[in-house]
Amino acid sequence: MSRPSEARPVRVANCSGYHGDPAFEMYRQATLGDVDFITGDYLAEVNLANNAQAWRNGKHPGYEPTAWDGLRQTIDVIAQKGIRVVINGGALDPKALAIKVEALVSEKNLKLRVAYLSGDDLYPALGPNMPTTKEKLRHLDSVNTSTVPAELTYAFLDNGGVPVPMVSAHAYLGARGIVDGLRQGADIIICGRVADASPVIAAAWFWHDWSDTNYDELAGSLIAGHLIECSAYVTGGNFAGFDKYELDNLVAPGFPIAEIATNGSCVIAKHPGTDGFINVDTIRCQFLYELQGNTYLNSDVSAHIADVRVEKVGEDRVSVSGIRGSPPPSTTKCAVFYQGGYEAQLLLNATGYGTAKKWDLLERQLRHFIPVETMNDLETLEFQRVGVPAQNPCSQLESTTYLRVFITSRNEKTVAVVAKAMGNISLKHFSGFHASLDMRTAIPRPFLAYYPAMIKQSDINETINFIDGFDKIPSFGTGHPPRYEELGIRDNYDPKNPQMYTCNTRQMRLGDIALGRSGDKGGNLNVGFFPTNPAHWPWLQGYLTRERMRQLLGKDWHDSFFIERVEFPHIHAVHFVVYGVLGRGVSSSSRLDGFGKGFLDYVRDKFVEVPVDIL
Known part of the structure; x- marks a missing residue:
């Protein structure tokens, strides 16, 4: 499928939010309606580490089985309808999956060109052991001088002089390598650890023929990717307001589609007739998920999201706009895992x-x-x-x-x-x-400890590789962003002019007033809230201060934690990041809710005093 001359919005359908999503969702996204791209995110932060040692010992294929199953089920439709596919299901070994897909293409005599992206695996450069000083591999949060590292953040430094084996190290790649592959004729691109939204950014970037300095447009597509990367999380899954809807409609929600316009704005939709629903509230919930303040970072662009706007434009259709972009930082995230004990x-x-x-x-x-x-x-x-x-x-x-x-x-x-x-x-x-x-x-069982590091983009050798037969793999370096712009101090503020109420109050659960979502960013917990009734926004905005969040944490609060707060006024939302509450995070958190997904509903279950005048 070539790009249309009228530059209509590109329709990008996501088929996976993690490796456990059923493989048949790729087939459903390809057959239930017309789409231009299918993307899939198969990787949580620990996926790669869990299989890394077995893969290096030849005891694991390296890629995610559901990614292969989805392609195997859907390959004929992909060829027939001219759909391009970009997925990160290559995991540890995107080359292995690409070769397997090429064999399938050849067996069926289909006219599809297969490529894979490499460069994310930094274990050969950073391993085989963890560094012996903090400075050799800086922690992602080390640039925030207001935070105090969790107690076990640097546990690998205190091991009696015995080296601590590194298990895996993967940089989060952007979209530019994928775009290079698409421009050179790839129909299917298998990636490893690209950032969750990168396949969606690449689809829009290629389709609209943006340059790598079209920052506003790239930033808009980044947020489109953020909204659909978690599959059903935007169509009714993990939705705080689920109890107001028919449960039968939430058993198997359909997966989302992002229609991304040439200016980077988008409409989030789904195939007609599928279960679940998309409305302003499901979009706001997913938007607030796994944020870290009001700047969303990717290797190609920094998205400034404070002025985001969300509006219903049809049944199961919501537009998202107001995103601005700027050059990316010179560093990117590298997920490092080591043998924790x-x-x-x-x-x-x-x-x-x-x-x-x-x-x-x-x-x-x-x-x-x-x-x-x-x-x-x-x-x-x-x-x-x-x-x-x-x-x-x-x-x-x-x-x-x-x-x-x-x-x-x-x-x-x-x-x-x-x-x-x-x-x-x-x-x-x-x-x-x-x-x-x-x-x-x-x-006792062994566990993997997580260390989110920060590395220079210039140290990454990102390469797109084409599978042309099995004896020839032409490869092309994809370079680096043309400009960088370092981040300043993150915004962090309480409401500037909170509305005061002197009337009587009524005690009620916060969840009767507000929806939202919570999640993790490594060892940090993030949570956002918004009222279902716009008339309640001035109260919620003034009520949810940093001190209030400390109080709401209750016995979970520790004085080593640090709270950041920002607002998204056009969608009536307040967002917090609580640094350190999840310890080392991911597979090495001691908390029962180690990924922070339950925190929102814990807070929503608390009774608060609400002015009767607003009810």
Whole structure:
């Protein structure tokens, strides 16, 4: 399919938000209507690390199986309809998947050109061990002098002089390499760790023939990519307002399409007849997801999003505009994982009367029976009380809560000793003690620790490679952005002129007033809120200050945390980043909600005092 002369909006359909999304969604996006591009995001930050060692030992194919299955199911339609495909399902080995796809193309005698993008894997340059000083590989948040690193951020530096093995290191690539491949005739481009939105940016960049300095347009397409990259998250999945809709319509929501215009603005839609829904609220929720302030960064452009506007333009059609762009920073993110040691958890139940004292006793007993030398060798020992018994319960389940004892150490035997200490408690336990099934969760298992690093874009050798037969792979370097613009201090402010209310108040749940979304950025938690009724915005804007967020965190607050706050006035939203609350983040967070997805609804469940005049 060639680019149309009238430069109509390009229709980009996303088929995957992570590796577990069903492969058939690619086929559905290709067959349920007309689209120009299919993109897919298969990679969470830990995907690559989980398989890296096995792949290097020849025991894993390197790519994501659902990416291959989707292409295998859809390849005939792709060829017939002239759809271009850009996915990051190549994961650790995009070349291997590209060769497999080329073999399928050849077998079916289809006229499709396959390419893959390389350059994101920096393990050969940065590994095989973690650095011995902070300066050799700077932490992503080190530029923010207001933040204090979480306690275990630099745990790899304190290992008794023994090198800590690095498992993987992948830079987040932008869109320019993909665009080069499209301009040279690629129909299918297999990527590794490109940024989640990069395939969508590349589709619009190529389609509209932008230059790499069309920053406003590139920034708009970046936000379009941000909105559809998580598949059903914008069509009803993970939607805070779901309870106001028919549940049957949310069982299997259709996946989204971004129609990106030549000026970079977009309309988010989906194929007619698919389940789920797209409205202003689902767009606002997804927009607020995994932000870090009011500047959204990519390797090709910095998107300034404070003036974003969202408007319904039809059934399941919402326009997004108001995004401005500027040159990208000279650095980009590099997700580094290393062997963190061993972890285990004990899940213990208590029923009913006197639960708080029961857990007090259990914690004292366990600490008593853990040897002193074991305690000194632990990195983490947390006693997390999960749930509160119902008052006057109607069943034993309503009366039951559990304690999660979370343990980590560099030493496997140390972790095992903590679990074994439970045996010393034996019949000394509190009244009503019981455990779920057995103690298999207490077996120590290795875990990967996460370290988000910052590297220079000029150190990346990004290359587009074409599979022309199996004995020839022509490769082309894709260069670097023509300009960089370093970021200043991030915006962080409370409401400038909050509206004051002197009337009586009514106590109600914050969730009866506001929707939103929360998530993670490594060790940081981000959360945004907006009112469903525009008349409630002045109150919400003034109520949700940085100090209020500290209060809402409750017992989860620690003085080492740091809060940033910004506003998006045109969509009536307040957004916070809480630095450090998720520890090292991703696979190495000790929190039960290690990705921060549940935090929004925890806060929405709190009672707040709302002025009666606005109700």
